[in-house]
Amino acid sequence: MANPIEQFKIQPLVPLKVGALDISFTNSAAMMVLSVCLITVFLTLSVRSRALVPGRWQSMAEIFYEFIAGMLRDNVGSEGRKYFPFIFSLFMFVLFGNLLGMMPIPVIGFTYTSHVIVTFGMAAVVFVGVTVIGFARHGTHYLRMFFPEGAPLATAVILIPIELISYFSRPFSLAVRLFANMTVGHIILKVVGGFVVSLGAFYLVPGVVPFAFLSAVTVLEFGIAMLQAYVFTILSCIYLHDAIHMH
């Protein structure tokens, strides 16, 4: 049975170095490039006909567009319009990372959202971006995030540390949620898949049980792949809302 951790191993395909910095083109990087290509091809080719009554592909592109636009409108409001391309890119990048990770792609098959450094990279951009937007819009008044107006002064001792911790744990919770979901899901798939092989190879009938379970878990994992992309995006929207409107 293959080690279920092995699927997360990064394999450099083209070793590159700029000075002391290692920028090797790895299977992870290859999947990122593949995602970007597929997203762009999908979104541009599907609306090429500019049909009034959309076909299947155009419908899907429009659904993604309106889904994210609606999410941004509902959670941030009209001020969020200029961040639409970023939020949309974020959603598509995470969604395609999750979904392509479910595909048995030879050589480069890999789930980049299962790597905490990748999810943390995105979460950090969201966190830093939101904080910058908050200070740019409200100046030092943005510090009120940590001690809301109207709260009794005596509560400051408790309130400020709690608010600080909750604020600074945002990028970590955002990053760890996605990374952990993807990692655990893929480990379960691999382990159950190993059961199917080992049991099915010797006793055909017992292999059916883990295979049925594997099928169910696969469906569940596809659901989680989409759900986690949604959660990552909507939390980013909520943080953006806080930065623009405060509490």
Added chain:
Amino acid sequence: MPQFDPTFFAPQLFWLFLTFVTLYVLMTVVALPKIGAVLDERQRKIDDNLDKAAQLKAEAEAAVAAYERALSESRAHAHSVIKEASDRLAHEADERNKALATRLAEQIKAGETRITQAKDAALANVRDVAVDVAGSVFARLVGSAADAARLESAVAAALKEHGK
């Protein structure tokens, strides 16, 4: 776990940055404006069609109103024409009746005059006949002709006595 191996933090972050920026640029410049344009165009077309539908509906309602107005106008016109014609006919009949009545009255009057004259003439003849008869009767009874003047006065007296 390979996730916590810092060896590949740098290349992953580098490629994440590169691919994500590329994706962001591609979305901003190429994909999103295209989809947005399609959606806007559809919304505009739907709005246009709704406007057109509302306009056509208003036109249809105006046409119905005009039709009904024309209908009621022509009904009123027909009514007035009929009334005029019946008035005129009634008037003509009236006049004709009057003229006929006048003519009939004249004819009746002429007839009555003629009857009176005939009656007078007849009465005058009665006197002559009475004188003749009385003369003849006298001659037969007496055997000689009676005096004409006396006979005539006697007849006149007899006629007077009978109210004629």
